[in-house]
Amino acid sequence: MPDTTSTSPQSNLASSIGSNLLSIQGLDLDQFATLHTSVQGWTTKAGTGVKFIEARGLPIVDVVLRFKAGTTQDTDQSGLAALTLYMLDEGSQRHTAAQHAEHLEHLGAITKKEIGLEHATLSLRSLGNKARLDAALELFIDLAAHPAFPPPALDKIKPQLQRLNASQERQPEVRARSEAFRHLFNGHPYGNYLGSTHQGIAAVTVQDLRRFHQRAYAASNLEMVMVGDLSLSEAQAIAQRISQALPQGWTAAELPPVPVATSATINIEQPGASTAILLALPMDVPANDPEFPRLTLASEVLAGGFESRLMTELRQRRGLTYSVRSTVKPLNAGGVFVVEWEIAPQYAQASQTLVETLLREFIDSGPTQAQLQLARKQLAGDLLRAVAQNQSLASLLTEVTHQRQPDDHLNTYVERISAITPADVRSVMQRRLHLEQKVLVSVGPDVEQQPLPPTDQ
Template identity: 65%
Template structure:
């Protein structure tokens, strides 16, 4: 017996994904819709909580995100970072060594991270009550009742300054810092490292205690819980953490960002290549209806080997190993950036080429084929995140921080699939203005050369 099903010819999108075509004519690009039940509540102490019950593995992930980022440094620059890094240096109940030994014995993992707008701590533990109860007790004590010993502060201060100095020597990170300093001059966002030597040196343990009592308040916290728990167990857990924290303080909204100005900046630094960054101000919150269209635009431009910029800069001209675009939404502003590394002699030429490609893309928009590939990339990223507890917890934390609606996770794929090339073009033309382009290069100054001719 012979299969008489007509053979489906590979489309452009199929070729990009390796030419996988169903022998039965099925659309292998179709994804199932997401149906994740997210429970939400607010504790009596004012903590907003999101919870997803997953029973596949005996694991619980807890994420605490405080509005305690570097933008809250009102006394000394570096205070927010030092406060976070001092939390696991001993509490009123345990020494730092005891904290570490208890967590290791339980197989629990605590991680922490400082950013402009928030400080985040997370706990991953087995869900069995004997283990989770003990791990949660150590974690809660660490976050809520730190001792802030002077000896530990004296140790961490030089470590923080060394880390910041290392970031400033990294060409790509230095380029990002310079873009922030220019676009957000005079605003809390304008200090991307979050510390200075003068500020870090001046911080005392009393400063840490004062900052902790405010910024690590229960009402200044967003909590996400994902894992092998019932709703009642998650509610009890969130209440225990919330009640243990300081009470009654909430970070105020940040001031409006300054009006953008165009600039071309260069930082002299030796090296075999130059890091180049192009930044555009993007004052669009992540919960804006047009934000998904801007994410799709970013994917078409600079995500993957078949993106427009990668094809032009790498495949056709051999200028770089990689070029990437990013959309960075912030509470009071944001950025649309393009980053690449290139031979120092081709900095100016590559900048002009990228600006020309951006201008054409903003004017013309993506093709239907490009948009289809970008949709599948975003859908795949979301589905991979939903399939793993830790990544789902991180995803829900981001959605909560950006004040996304309750149904955002389950309706996201449907909404991006409704977007057309015209929708993406309209969003770019409304929100991306090349007259405010900030271009930054970090590397050696050399005589500029014409770009190589493109390969056909």
Template identity: 50%
Template sequence: MTDSTSIAPPAVTANLSSAEGIDLSQFEQVRTEVQAWQTSHGTQVRFVEAHQLPMVDLIVRFNAGTSVDGEHSGLAALTMYMLDEGTERLNAEQFAEQTERLGAILSTQIRLEHASLSLRCLSSEVVLAQAVALFTEMLARPAFDAQQLVKVKQQLRAFQSSRYNAAPTRAQSELFSRLYAGHPYAAPLGSTEQGIQALTAQDLRDFHQRAYSANNLQVSIVGDLSRAQAEALVEQLAEALPQGWAAAELPPVSPTSAASAHVPTPAANNTLLLAVPMSGRPSQADYPALVLAADVLGSGFDSRLMQELRQRRGLTYHISCRPSPLKAGGVLAIGWDCAAQYREASRELVAGMLEALVNEGPTNAELELSRRQLSGQLVRSVATNSGLVELLSKGSHQGLPADHLVTYQAQLSAVSARSARQALQEHLDLSRMVTVSLGSDQPQQPLPPLPHSDR
């Protein structure tokens, strides 16, 4: 063996300094200045000036998600997907050609509580003006052409079928149907084949005139423009939209009983979701404690669930825990896959670990590790315009103050083991736990014995 002490250091490292003494756990503090205002039309706006790149990122979010479908399943989704299929002035092909000519990127997203559409384009005066005009035309004056509607219906039916056949989304659908029985949240996929088929172009026009109104809108902007330019952009958009309507508040979620269900499918492994109702809201002071506790339980390689189910027992490749703070009643959900014969045993293990966390709370060491992870995620997100505009849109939807990004790290630092335990016990209802599983139905077995070194 060569004596390493006799080898001279490579020249390329000669000028490097020692990393000793550097605290890698300390992240740069977020100092993003968010400007917020409300237009005369009732539109809520959040804006960050970012002149490092000649780009503008814009997200518009309407309270027009699938939970406001009412008796017309698929209404919200089909309306949103038809917006970029032509306007009163341009057919679908012409609209796509103009978008491509400007180099603009458009994207859409439909969720239970909102419909979001985004625009990314260069910030040069000519390109930005044309891109915003085209985006405004799409939002305010869609054609809802009957022929295009036939095509989009076929696409939406195929998309929904593929989602339903995918184990994670099928499991979520089964879970929500039980956890939110009788509530608009009970159908997270948002569309049925019969509902889509029954909708007409006039149904979409009527819904658009209500839900896509200026006072039902939140706008988030990050980019290379001034406050005056941002105000003019939003005013142009809001002025063109329908006026004077906003979606009614959803009814509160009625309490449901604990339940456990298995849905047989051909899949060899089982996909499981375990969830409990969560009353905490992002605008509440103790919500960061819930986020940290969920991270301790099941977010990242060092979380309790990953250590127990993957590292020690080899039951799954991945398991995650995520709080979803829906406005009418949120949920804390845990999802994983496992071999079919360990379905019930793994469910009991996960339920027990959740109960232990609620009863005992996390340790200070676990909280510190999760604080580092969440702070790092935040710093990485605000470092890009696309990540930052997503955070602005999410914060606006959740009713968080404009300075939330600046204060969030301090809020995480203020969480103690005691306050985390109190938040868990205050906001989670373990008596209403719901579990669903999908996959082959095999005789159940106890968990395999732990390796000798882990006993």
């Protein structure tokens, strides 16, 4: 006889969902989780700054090497920094590029590289098993410390980098950023957003690569981050092993202050179905300045999510764009506050006027308490997601290390943004963001301009 009291999988699922919903009744969803992430920090004998988080949940180790070897370090030969980084995995003094790749694949290890204005980054992800990790580290150190820079590989990579730059320049949003940086940072190393030029790439020689590597990839020019299945003593041994193998004794000088910005409107004609627009304001607020989190919250309220001010006006009420976003980008010698969106070409000018008006009103009035609380939730959620996985935690720790944040930064971040008031945000915007210095760039087809269509609401 069948059991009439049994339940179906669907009813079990419904019961489970109902139980979970009941279990959160009375929970204050405005309260944020507290992080307890222990960051250990030290400096190796060779001068490498190291940050380490022990994470035993998975048998995986992430190692990130961030050298102050970005494109701002090669202003005499624009392209040298990028080519040096891209040539590192083209063979070492012990292994060919194919052998390196084959050995790493056999170990299940992954390496990545990235170039930016201020840094060049190499990362390794490996299983934490001692034998596999040791072998992966050996290959990783060989790649970073003893590159061969074979001339045939340089001849292959040069045209690849030139084609990549040309392709990026054809992307309207990248072209807009490039033009904004060129104007805001005129005469400064930050002014070359892509970080290399066709002529600079063509002129680089193997001897140039070796000289640059010997300086810029020195242990004293490195910030190292480790996250994973390691004890503190094991992490210290790895850090010492890496820093000892690298060139020694050179550290990049601090970049000069950025020039005083002047306002500009730059229109670049380029075929396409839409127009990319960027509004940039100079922002000389370091990431470790106590006022920086207030600007981050301001950016989140302005265009950080679906309920943000600009998204509400441009997408929900007017249907003008799929996305509008704002970014606070701190740099060691300056920074920018950026708003970016794409729109139908005939509304380019009218949308610029609208965004500038809304930004001015926001700076004058500041956020509401409700808007600020929503922004806090979004930033707290981003942080919790980042620390939930070793790889994203390593990337986050690398970023805050580069920003010279204190070791308790991750654990106190939510508490600090929770204490910020609407008046705090309004005050910092009025003192730090100046619309008379704005740079407005549009990249798109030249068409007859029209007024904005009526709102839907």
